[in-house]
Amino acid sequence: MTAMREPTVRIQKIRKDTVRTRLIIFGALALILLLCSVFCEHLTPYDPYLQDLKNAKAPPSPEHLFGTDRYGRDMLSRVIVGSRTSIFSTLLLVGIVTALGTMVGVFCGWHGKWIDTVLMRISDMFLAFPGLVFAMAVAGVLGGGLQNAIIALVAISWPKYARIARSQTLAQKETPYLNAARLSGSGTWKMIFKHILPNIIGPILVTSMLDIGTMMMELAGLSFLGLGAKPPTAEWGSMMSDARSLLSSVPWVTLAPGFAIFVSVMIFNLLGDTIRDYADPKSRGR
Amino acid sequence: MEPVLKVENLTKVFTRRGQPAFTAVDHIGFELYPGECLGLIGESGSGKTTVVNMITRLLDSTEGRILLGGEDITRLSGKGLRRAYREMQMVFQTPADSFDPRCTLGDGIGESLRNNGMSRAETKQEVARLLTECGLTPEFASRYPHQVSGGQCQRAAIARALAVRPRLLICDEATSSLDVTIQQEILALLNDLRRHHGSELSILFICHDIALVQQFCSRVLVLYRGRIVEQGIPDEVICHPQDPYTRRLIESIL
Amino acid sequence: MAEILKYEHVDISYNGVKVIRDVSFTVDEGEILGIVGESGSGKSTLIKAAMGLLGETGLVTRGDIWYKGKNLPDLSAAELRRLNGPELGMIFQYAGSSFCPIRTVGAQLYESLTEHESVSREEFSRRAAALLEKIGFENARRILDSYPFELSGGMQQRVGIAAAMLLNPSVLLADEPTSALDVSVQKQVVEEMLLVRRTFGTSIVLVTHNIGVIGAMADRVLVMKNGETVEYGETQQVLNHPKEDYTRLLMSAVPKLER
Numbered sequence: 001m002t003a004m005r006e007p008t009v010r011i012q013k014i015r016k017d018t019v020r021t022r023l024i025i026f027g028a029l030a031l032i033l034l035l036c037s038v039f040c041e042h043l044t045p046y047d048p049y050l051q052d053l054k055n056a057k058a059p060p061s062p063e064h065l066f067g068t069d070r071y072g073r074d075m076l077s078r079v080i081v082g083s084r085t086s087i088f089s090t091l092l093l094v095g096i097v098t099a100l101g102t103m104v105g106v107f108c109g110w111h112g113k114w115i116d117t118v119l120m121r122i123s124d125m126f127l128a129f130p131g132l133v134f135a136m137a138v139a140g141v142l143g144g145g146l147q148n149a150i151i152a153l154v155a156i157s158w159p160k161y162a163r164i165a166r167s168q169t170l171a172q173k174e175t176p177y178l179n180a181a182r183l184s185g186s187g188t189w190k191m192i193f194k195h196i197l198p199n200i201i202g203p204i205l206v207t208s209m210l211d212i213g214t215m216m217m218e219l220a221g222l223s224f225l226g227l228g229a230k231p232p233t234a235e236w237g238s239m240m241s242d243a244r245s246l247l248s249s250v251p252w253v254t255l256a257p258g259f260a261i262f263v264s265v266m267i268f269n270l271l272g273d274t275i276r277d278y279a280d281p282k283s284r285g286r
Numbered sequence: 287m288e289p290v291l292k293v294e295n296l297t298k299v300f301t302r303r304g305q306p307a308f309t310a311v312d313h314i315g316f317e318l319y320p321g322e323c324l325g326l327i328g329e330s331g332s333g334k335t336t337v338v339n340m341i342t343r344l345l346d347s348t349e350g351r352i353l354l355g356g357e358d359i360t361r362l363s364g365k366g367l368r369r370a371y372r373e374m375q376m377v378f379q380t381p382a383d384s385f386d387p388r389c390t391l392g393d394g395i396g397e398s399l400r401n402n403g404m405s406r407a408e409t410k411q412e413v414a415r416l417l418t419e420c421g422l423t424p425e426f427a428s429r430y431p432h433q434v435s436g437g438q439c440q441r442a443a444i445a446r447a448l449a450v451r452p453r454l455l456i457c458d459e460a461t462s463s464l465d466v467t468i469q470q471e472i473l474a475l476l477n478d479l480r481r482h483h484g485s486e487l488s489i490l491f492i493c494h495d496i497a498l499v500q501q502f503c504s505r506v507l508v509l510y511r512g513r514i515v516e517q518g519i520p521d522e523v524i525c526h527p528q529d530p531y532t533r534r535l536i537e538s539i540l
Numbered sequence: 541m542a543e544i545l546k547y548e549h550v551d552i553s554y555n556g557v558k559v560i561r562d563v564s565f566t567v568d569e570g571e572i573l574g575i576v577g578e579s580g581s582g583k584s585t586l587i588k589a590a591m592g593l594l595g596e597t598g599l600v601t602r603g604d605i606w607y608k609g610k611n612l613p614d615l616s617a618a619e620l621r622r623l624n625g626p627e628l629g630m631i632f633q634y635a636g637s638s639f640c641p642i643r644t645v646g647a648q649l650y651e652s653l654t655e656h657e658s659v660s661r662e663e664f665s666r667r668a669a670a671l672l673e674k675i676g677f678e679n680a681r682r683i684l685d686s687y688p689f690e691l692s693g694g695m696q697q698r699v700g701i702a703a704a705m706l707l708n709p710s711v712l713l714a715d716e717p718t719s720a721l722d723v724s725v726q727k728q729v730v731e732e733m734l735l736v737r738r739t740f741g742t743s744i745v746l747v748t749h750n751i752g753v754i755g756a757m758a759d760r761v762l763v764m765k766n767g768e769t770v771e772y773g774e775t776q777q778v779l780n781h782p783k784e785d786y787t788r789l790l791m792s793a794v795p796k797l798e799r
Contacts (some may be wrong), residue, residue, distance in 0.1 A: 007549040008614070009602045012553055014556040015597065177387075180376075183375060184397040184401060184446070198388045466578070466795075469795075497797040524797060539752070540750075
């Protein structure tokens with residue numbers, strides 16, 4: 001076969017773990033976005049509500065980076081101010097949906113029996129409707145306005161979280177450590193709050209991070225259809241809707257808030273992806 | 287002498303829609319006396335785990351009675367059951383999975399003490415004592431389950447089980463997932479505990495390895511398809527098996 | 541006897557972390573080599589290296605694995621694929637889960653055979669049935685027509701061995717083939733592998749933590765600890781007169797039945 005020879009040496013390419021770096025980058029971007037929306041009044045170059053008809057429909061220029069709308073309002077300022085309504089209402093929406101869905105799901109998973117059946121069939125009913133159409137119907141019945149748009153979106157979004165929380169709870173109920181806790185004499189509340197919730201919250205939070213983008217789009221969508229924030233409130237969806245008839249002549253008025261939606265959705269989605277990777281112990285090692 | 291644990295006619299029938307009923311445990315009965323170590327052996331699917339889960343009331347039985355220190359615990363729930371858990375504890379098969387990954391080992395060991403109203407400071411002291419008794423150092427209290435080896439984790443699990451000073455310790459394949467050298471260490475620990483606690487501690491030792499049972503138990507039950515097919519002193523059963531299944535089991539040991 | 545598989549000074553690293561250090565051994569034609577060690581000793585990694593199953597992060601960073609004049613770590617993925625099956629067969633711990641659950645055993649064996657040679661269905665059925673009968677199955681046709689879930693765990697494991705033998709490999713690499721089985725079934729699988737060796741002269745590399753299985757099967761044994769060789773030699777010599785402290789400790793820890 002082979003004569004005595006030196007063993008072959010092969011060079012191994014070492015892969016670095018990028019999750020931490022990605023987490024820092026996207027976390028920082030999301031934070032910048034949030035800070036923008038908190039301090040938006042101080043960041044605008046012009047008054048976002050000040051009309052200047054002389055300068056109406058001005059294309060992007062060094063003075064007005066995103067141009068002006070048909071009343072001569074500075075688009076950049078309006079987009080910055082709009083971030084508050086758009087981002088905060090989205091975060092509020094996601095927060096409510098996550099909390100409500102998780103509560104229902106954990107309750108169903110833990111209790112089981114008929115309550116589980118009833119609540120899950122109700123959630124099936126919500127899931128059976130095409131989401132945004134149903135939200136439009138709800139918002140239509142309740143009337144326009146940001147608050148009603150949020151209620152409508154909560155109504156269509158909770159079942160997803162309830163399902164995730166329920167299946168996670170069911171899985172946790174079978175684990176040896178929960179049995180050990182039971183044998184330690186822990187009561188229902190202690191087991192739910194100390195053992196189940198901390199162990200299921202990871203996948204739920206990841207889902208809600210990934211949903212921030214979708215929710216922002218849906219909220220903007222409802223506003224675009226006139227069922228959300230009302231003009232002159234600066235909100236990205238309604239701003240787009242407001243200027244859509246002028247799309248061919250003054251495209252920047254529609255594109256500026258559209259671009260803002262695109263960037264924020266992108267940042268939150270990438271952050272959600274990264275958190276999912278980070279939460280997966282296999283991608284982190286021990 | 288009154289048995290620590292007495293099981294009468296215990297039966298579990300699993301019924302699923304569209305499937306014939308399956309009798310996992312079929313009218314078994316046995317007693318466990320103070321200070322005794324009773325082995326329960328059987329292959330996968332023989333019903334060992336079902337028996338354990340019924341005794342610990344993690345699973346409801348279809349029929350039969352379970353008496354713990356003379357008290358019928360078959361249908362207990364809530365407070366009554368929590369009282370029963372002060373008499374009976376379990377060590378699980380996979381040590382790492384038997385601790386909440388988000389809590390420290392100290393939290394897990396002290397949980398039952400806290401539930402029984404012990405103060406935080408006293409619990410900390412008691413946890414340190416338990417860890418030392420089980421061959422670990424008190425520093426292990428602040429470690430997480432994934433930061434310790436399988437053997438260390440199983441020692442901590444034994445410490446947790448002993449925290450309430452139970453009279454009955456159930457070891458459900460407690461050594462099966464461990465390497466042989468670690469397995470011997472854990473058995474040595476259990477032997478020390480038996481010597482130390484004397485008749486205060488009885489052990490129900492569930493295992494699929496008959497050689498371990500021979501080494502460790504004073505009496506053995508052979509479970510096959512949900513029934514006890516043979517029982518007796520391990521040496522006796524191994525050298526003169528009466529039941530054809532036991533004979534086959536012993537012959538297939540390499 | 542001629543050597544068929546030879547490991548020379550093998551180091552294996554995962555993403556820069558060395559898990560195997562300087563392991564050498566040879567397997568002769570028709571020999572059964574047992575590799576024994578506790579969890580984390582690197583025993584499975586060793587045979588995965590021969591099959592090219594180290595994944596994207598694993599690499600044989602030093603040393604050579606010779607098989608019939610070919611250095612396995614230097615082969616391309618395509619070349620390895622040609623070897624895996626007809627030359628090097630593999631048996632896993634859970635053979636049952638390596639079968640697709642919704643197709644019959646026969647259909648899957650046929651598929652794996654046609655990956656490597658062209659045979660007709662009739663030819664395949666004849667050969668498969670003949671093989672199954674040769675290695676001790678009664679009612680071979682019925683087994684070929686069953687779905688994996690219709691077979692017991694032990695039967696699935698034996699069919700896994702048959703599946704590997706269908707391509708008539710020169711070496712069988714078995715990773716914990718009996719560890720998930722009950723003792724009474726374990727014995728059947730051990731006998732199955734011994735029968736395969738007797739019938740076809742196949743060399744077997746057997747990775748296990750079960751020293752009983754090693755004692756019953758292996759001609760030579762390699763004891764591993766923390767990625768290094770502790771002891772390597774004739775099975776009876778190593779098991780009955782271990783030279784190293786670790787081997788002695790391991791032997792004394794094995795629960796033995798006194799009868």
